[in-house]
């Protein structure tokens with residue numbers, strides 16, 4: 001009998017995304033407050049003749065099947081470090097919107113690492129897994145750890161954050177994605193056009209908001225709503241002006257806060273409770289301003305093998 005290992009990995013929303021100036025290496029320093037939410041991709045690793053990627057789910061057609069897939073890159077990185085032949089089929093059951101600003105590719109990378117580590121018995125330490133994650137992308141370490149965390153550096157240096165309870169969200173999934181590097185470039189362009197400059201010498205160092213961290217700690221949705229910020233939001237709106245209609249539709253429907261998730265174009269709406277989130281989602285679906293709606297709560301646990 002062929003043994004398979006499945007890992008489940010959550011999406012994220014950034015409740016604070018403070019973006020510093022452009023660094024010489026092309027990245028931006030961040031104060032990035034991540035919250036994992038209960039929308040999941042599943043990655044199943046099965047022994048095979050060679051490395052193969054297959055994908056199912058609504059957005060499957062827009063996911064690469066070659067070695068540019070972040071899940072494939074994760075498996076190759078682990079195999080190389082441990083001298084294992086990467087003979088594995090990785091099946092991704094995708095529920096996280098692709099190129100949506102919810103770290104879907106990063107989730108698949110973290111899931112592939114956890115699943116392959118269990119399948120191959122490589123028993124990588126947490127520190128080694130985090131190191132591989134950081135090599136793969138700025139959001140990947142958070143996909144591994146989940147929960148809530150502050151990301152410094154380019155987002156890869158994580159400090160776990162305490163959360164006092166659950167936050168309820170509705171998400172509006174847009175037609176088509178946005179390229180993360182293009183959104184960061186647009187942020188730089190807007191800053192330069194403003195005359196403020198866009199480099200690390202021009203932009204103040206990004207800092208986490210004390211009020212926001214306190215709102216997370218006390219599970220105060222209204223206080224969190226008052227504190228959420230996303231420095232990439234104006235760039236995402238500049239590239240996709242129609243997102244303003246989506247944000248307005250959610251606010252009109254009673255959301256406590258409406259913001260672009262990370263680099264977008266998914267929009268995130270914080271609600272008082274699960275019932276209110278469902279009502280916001282229903283109104284968004286009827287508004288005609290998005291392709292699909294989802295509800296999810298956070299914090300959710302990070303990448304983990306599904307028992308059995």
Ligand SMILES: C[C@](O)(CO)[C@H](O)COP(=O)(O)OP(=O)(O)OC[C@H]1O[C@@H](n2ccc(N)nc2=O)[C@H](O)[C@@H]1O
Nearest residue numbers: 026027028030137138139140154155180181184262263
């Ligand atoms: C927007 C966020 O999703 C917020 O969590 C992340 O910052 C993006 O993280 P990610 O998708 O894992 O991004 P990476 O794969 O590391 O980087 C892709 C590109 O995004 C830009 N990038 C990313 C992270 C960062 N701190 N500064 C950047 O300028 C760079 O142009 C980089 O080449």
Ligand SMILES: Nc1ncnc2c1ncn2[C@@H]1O[C@H](COP(=O)(O)OP(=O)(O)OP(=O)(O)O)[C@@H](O)[C@H]1O
Nearest residue numbers: 069070098099100101102103104105106108139180
């Ligand atoms: N496993 C994967 N799933 C989805 N996209 C992938 C994957 N591997 C590589 N990609 C490529 O990465 C691009 C960005 O996809 P992804 O879904 O990770 O974006 P995102 O959610 O906006 O990322 P983030 O929120 O981390 O900035 C896609 O357009 C696709 O070409």
